[in-house]
Amino acid sequence: MALFPQAFIDDLKAQTDIVGVIGDVVPLKKAGSTWKGLCPFHQEKTPSFNVNKDKGFFKCFGCGAGGDVVKFVELYQKMPFPEAVRHLAARAGMAVPERDGGPDERAAAAEREALLTLHDVAAAFYREQLDGPAGARARRELESRSLAPDTIATFRYGYAPAAGRDTLHGRFEDQKVPLALQVRSGLVLELEGGRVVDRFRHRLMIPIARDSGATVAFGGRALDAGQVPKYLNSPETPLYSKGRTLYGLDVTKGAVRKHNYCVLVEGYFDLAQVWQAGVQPVVASCGTALTSGQARILKRFTSKVVLSFDPDAAGQGAAIRSSELLVAEGFQVNVALLPEGSDPDTFVRRFGGKGYVERLTGSQTYLEFVLDRAVRAHDVTRADGRKAFLASMLAVAATIPDAADRDRFADRLAHKARVTEGVVRDEIRKAAVDRRKEVPAAAVASTVRMRPAEAGLLWTLVHRPIEGLAAVAQLEAEDLEGLVSGPVLRLAASLADVPPDLVPGLLRERLSVEERALLDRAARADQAPAPPADCVLALRRGRMLRDLAAVQDEIDRLPASGPDADRTLEALWARKKALLGRLEQLNA
Numbered sequence: 001m002a003l004f005p006q007a008f009i010d011d012l013k014a015q016t017d018i019v020g021v022i023g024d025v026v027p028l029k030k031a032g033s034t035w036k037g038l039c040p041f042h043q044e045k046t047p048s049f050n051v052n053k054d055k056g057f058f059k060c061f062g063c064g065a066g067g068d069v070v071k072f073v074e075l076y077q078k079m080p081f082p083e084a085v086r087h088l089a090a091r092a093g094m095a096v097p098e099r100d101g102g103p104d105e106r107a108a109a110a111e112r113e114a115l116l117t118l119h120d121v122a123a124a125f126y127r128e129q130l131d132g133p134a135g136a137r138a139r140r141e142l143e144s145r146s147l148a149p150d151t152i153a154t155f156r157y158g159y160a161p162a163a164g165r166d167t168l169h170g171r172f173e174d175q176k177v178p179l180a181l182q183v184r185s186g187l188v189l190e191l192e193g194g195r196v197v198d199r200f201r202h203r204l205m206i207p208i209a210r211d212s213g214a215t216v217a218f219g220g221r222a223l224d225a226g227q228v229p230k231y232l233n234s235p236e237t238p239l240y241s242k243g244r245t246l247y248g249l250d251v252t253k254g255a256v257r258k259h260n261y262c263v264l265v266e267g268y269f270d271l272a273q274v275w276q277a278g279v280q281p282v283v284a285s286c287g288t289a290l291t292s293g294q295a296r297i298l299k300r301f302t303s304k305v306v307l308s309f310d311p312d313a314a315g316q317g318a319a320i321r322s323s324e325l326l327v328a329e330g331f332q333v334n335v336a337l338l339p340e341g342s343d344p345d346t347f348v349r350r351f352g353g354k355g356y357v358e359r360l361t362g363s364q365t366y367l368e369f370v371l372d373r374a375v376r377a378h379d380v381t382r383a384d385g386r387k388a389f390l391a392s393m394l395a396v397a398a399t400i401p402d403a404a405d406r407d408r409f410a411d412r413l414a415h416k417a418r419v420t421e422g423v424v425r426d427e428i429r430k431a432a433v434d435r436r437k438e439v440p441a442a443a444v445a446s447t448v449r450m451r452p453a454e455a456g457l458l459w460t461l462v463h464r465p466i467e468g469l470a471a472v473a474q475l476e477a478e479d480l481e482g483l484v485s486g487p488v489l490r491l492a493a494s495l496a497d498v499p500p501d502l503v504p505g506l507l508r509e510r511l512s513v514e515e516r517a518l519l520d521r522a523a524r525a526d527q528a529p530a531p532p533a534d535c536v537l538a539l540r541r542g543r544m545l546r547d548l549a550a551v552q553d554e555i556d557r558l559p560a561s562g563p564d565a566d567r568t569l570e571a572l573w574a575r576k577k578a579l580l581g582r583l584e585q586l587n588a
C-alpha cells in the first residue's frame, strides 16, 4: 500500500530544489554540471559527495550513500519516509494528501492533535494568570532574575495558580475537554478517590516546545521556599519525550544555523540569561545529560557545540557524559569554564554579556580540557603515573570517530606524557579498532563516565526490573563491548529467568564492589535519564558507530593503490555499506 499517491511524490520532487535542501545543511560548491561537498554521512577531508540538480539526486562516492531529495531528508534528518515527505511538503508549501493509515493510526494522530491544542490552551491560560492579580509572586520572581519583558514574551513564561477558583482543569472543563484527554496531557491529575487537580500549582511555568515551535510540555519552577521539587516537569506523554526535546531550540534555531555553533547550558534560566545577553545560539539540556536523540536533533542545525557549565558540573556527571556523547556523535566540542560557584545565569547577571562572551572565546577544545584534567590528576614525571595517565586517556581516544583527529590527539598525549608519538598512536589504534579491551571497572568505578543509555538501563533494572530485563534481553553481547556497565548488563541478561523483583538484590549480591558502586550511582537518580527503549537503541547505535569507525579507520589506512588494496577496499566498502544500512534501520 503506497503511503502517498505517486503523482504527489513526483510533484513534490519537481517543486523541490535538491541543491537548496542539501545546501542548507552541507556547504556545496558548483563543479561543472554538478555540486560538490563534504559528505555528511561519513568523515572525509576531500569532497566525494555530489548533487545533481537537474536529475534530482545525490551520490557519495566515498560511502555509497545516495538517492533523491526525500532520501536525503530521511538520512540526514533521521526521519522516516512519511515524515520526510511532510517536511519537504511544508517547505514547498504543498498540502499533503491524507494517507490511509488505518483506524489505530488515525486515532493516535487525532489524539496527538488534540493534545497539542490542549497545550496551547494551557500556555495561554498560564500566561493570562501571570498577567493577572494571582501572578504577582511569579512576576516578582522574573523581575528578581532581571529578565526583560521582551525575554519574558519570547520564552512565553506563565504562572500556574495555587489550588483555588481558577484552575487549568476548570478551563479545560469550560471547553468540554474529555477528562481522559486532560489526564493524558499530564497537565491534570486524577487522584485516588476521583478528585481532579492541576499537576502544576503555584509555579512559574516554562513552556517546552519542539524545534518546530509546538508546545509539548511544561517545566514549573517552585516559587516558595520549601516548595518541592524545585523544578517539576511534565511526564512523558504521546507528545513529549524528554530525551528527544532540546529546550529553547524553537527560539534559537535560526541563530544556531546562522552562526553554525551552539552554546549548551543546563537550565531554563541559564538559557534565558545567555540569550538576553546577546548570545543567541544556545540550547539547554535541562539538568540531565544529553541523549543521543537530542544530539541528533542538534546535528540538524550545527555540529559545533560550546559547553558552558560551572566547574563543579564540568568535573563530573552530566557535563562529561554530554561531552563524550557529543564527541562520539561527531560534534566538535569546546568547553567554556566559568569561575567556581557560578552558572551561566548568575555569571551573566554579575559580569554581563561581554564577560560571558570572553569566556566563550577563551574556551578550549573538549579533548584539551580532558587532557589537562588528566595531567593534573596524574604525576606524569613518574613511570607509573605516565602509565595510568595514558591508560585513562586511551578510553577517551577510542571514542574519537575520525582517524586523523585521533592521531592528532595521540600526538598531544605523547607530548604531555613525554613518550614517543608512535607508541601512543599504536596504542590508540589498538584501542579504537580492537575495542575488546574493557576498561577495568575497579580502577574507575567512582569517576568513570557512563553513557546516559547505560545509566538509564541500570536505573531501570533497579527501579523497574520487569522493564529493565525486557530491555536488556534486546541487546546482543557485541552491543555491550567496551561499555563500563558491560559486566552489570551481562549479569542482568543472565537473570532473565528469575522473578524480576529479585533482580536488584541478586545484582547487588553478585557484582564486584566497583560494579555495585556503578549500579548504585545510576540508581540514585530521581528518574531514569532516558526511557529503556531509547537506551537500547542508543547502545545499538553506539556499537554500529564503533564498527563503522573501525572500518573507516582501516579504509583510511589503506595504501593509495595496488590490486590488493583495491580488493580490500571493495570488501571494506561492502562492510561499511551494510553497517550504514543497519544504522539507517535503527534510526527509522
Ligand SMILES: [Zn+2]
Pocket (backbone or CB within 6 Å): 039, 040, 041, 042, 049, 060, 061, 062, 063, 064, 065
Ligand atoms: Zn559519504
